[in-house]
Amino acid sequence: MYDFHNVALTPTQSLLLNICILSVIVFAVLRSERRLDDYNPIAMLGVLAIFGIAGRILLDPIPNFQPVTVIVLLAGIYYGAPRAVALAGIIALASNFAVLGHGPWTLFQVAGWGLVGFAGAFFADHLLKDGRLQLNRLAGLAIISAFAFDWVVSSSILLKTDVSMLAPYLLNGLLFDLYHAVGNLVFVAWLANPLGEIMLRHRVEPSSQSVSEVVTNR
Amino acid sequence: MSDNLKPLSVIAVIALIILAPAIRDALREEAATYVDDSESSHDGLPESWNDTQVFCVLFPDQTSHPKFTSGVTMIEQDGSTLGTNSEYNGTGACAGGFSGFENGLDLMDAAVNSSGTDLVYNLTEFSFGLQIDSIGGIEPCDATECSDSSGAYWALYHNGGTSLVGISDIILSEGDVLLWQIATW
Known part of the structure; x- marks a missing residue:
């Protein structure tokens, strides 16, 4: 019997296969999102987590090119820092534990992406005006976030070496930082608006929270 | 815009x-x-190897390489054994006397060839570069118990300091010493 599981793929074939799988996931997730009730941010965070985990694992063959930073940044803008940090933790832990390798660096990745989520929430008023994303500003912050995230994760070498190693270590990672920054620019340019429109539909408006108390007639 | x-x-x-x-x-x-300059990294190596390029592998005590069981065996370019330094801090082998290599992986390949099959290595190619899986048949997790939260790897040292780049990205000077040793996290 022919053993189909013995077929060896070249790295390029593997990458193309992964992009196909990611496209199917994106399509299926977008279709399923239409069936969600409006104002369901928790379900939307689940959808974003699937995006992030699948994107990070399937795009692993391209160094430092993954959608997680932009997804967490958008989550910070639309849903605030706490949910963005939770999303960062779920994506980092799940993708590392399942495939990419779990270790002390996972904590630094959560901290790095958490910082990105905080930045998104902090600058939300400048990045989202009248429900429209300010793409140029978002692209600028996404590029800065790439370097900030990488440098937070790189600081994990201080667990093993002294501080004098940090500067040359960061310098040597500069090309990978550029891969990340350009990847973020690509994801902002092509994904931020469609993702933002979906996230906006599931954003709990602050005004709706303030009417949560029971009102009685007198 | x-x-x-x-x-x-x-x-x-x-x-x-x-x-x-x-x-x-x-x-x-x-x-x-x-x-760092290569001077002190030649300590314990044969004097005839001074100013030449050297490649070393140190095996952990917990694992027994079939051939290198005590001290550090010094191997010449032609494969002949120069001797064993039992006072070297570790157990393994060094191949030296090389010159003219500009890339770390090229020196490693030449040194591994000079050892016959005793230092042969396996690697995996990742998007970020090469990862050495085993040297001389010894895998990092043979030396220590690996779990979900702890592990081990072949760590690369260049003139005594942790290498900032992978083996295939190292630019060598004359007299440089490369050394592999298992480290844990």
């Missing part, structure tokens, strides 16, 4: 693909300036 973001992102990708090799070479050369 936001309408231009899509074409701009495509241009950025193309520019990075074109410039990446030049950036990588520039960073490799910059990394070479941070490497």
Whole structure:
């Protein structure tokens, strides 16, 4: 019997296969999102987590090119820092534990992406005006976030070496930082608006929270 | 301007693909300036190897290499054994007397060839570079118990300091010493 599981793929074939799988996931997730009730941010965070985990694992063959930073940044803008940090933790832990390798660096990745989520929430008023994303500003912050995230994760070498190693270590990672920054620019340019429109539909408006108390007639 | 973001992102990708090799070479050369000089890293090695390039592998005590069981065996370029230094801090082998190698992986391949099959290695190619899985048949987790939260790897040292780049990215000078040793996390 022919053993189909013995077929060896070249790295390029593997990458193309992964992009196909990611496209199917994106399509299926977008279709399923239409069936969600409006104002369901928790379900939307689940959808974003699937995006992030699948994107990070399937795009692993391209160094430092993954959608997680932009997804967490958008989550910070639309849903605030706490949910963005939770999303960062779920994506980092799940993708590392399942495939990419779990270790002390996972904590630094959560901290790095958490910082990105905080930045998104902090600058939300400048990045989202009248429900429209300010793409140029978002692209600028996404590029800065790439370097900030990488440098937070790189600081994990201080667990093993002294501080004098940090500067040359960061310098040597500069090309990978550029891969990340350009990847973020690509994801902002092509994904931020469609993702933002979906996230906006599931954003709990602050005004709706303030009417949560029971009102009685007198 | 936001309408231009899509074409701009495509241009950025193309520019990075074109410039990446030049950036990588520039960073490799910059990394070479941070490497300590090779003088003290020759301590314990044969005097005849001074100012030559040397490649060493130290095996952990918990694992027994079939051939290198005590001290450090010194192997010449032609494969002959120069002797064993039982006072060297570790157990393993060094191959030395090389010169003219500019890339770390080229020196490693030459040294492994001179040892016959005793230092043969396996590697995995990742998007970020090469990872050495085993040397001389010894895998890192043979030396220590690996779990979900702890593990081990073959760590690379260049002139006694932790290498800032992978074996295939190391730029060598005359007299440099490369050393592999299992480290844990």
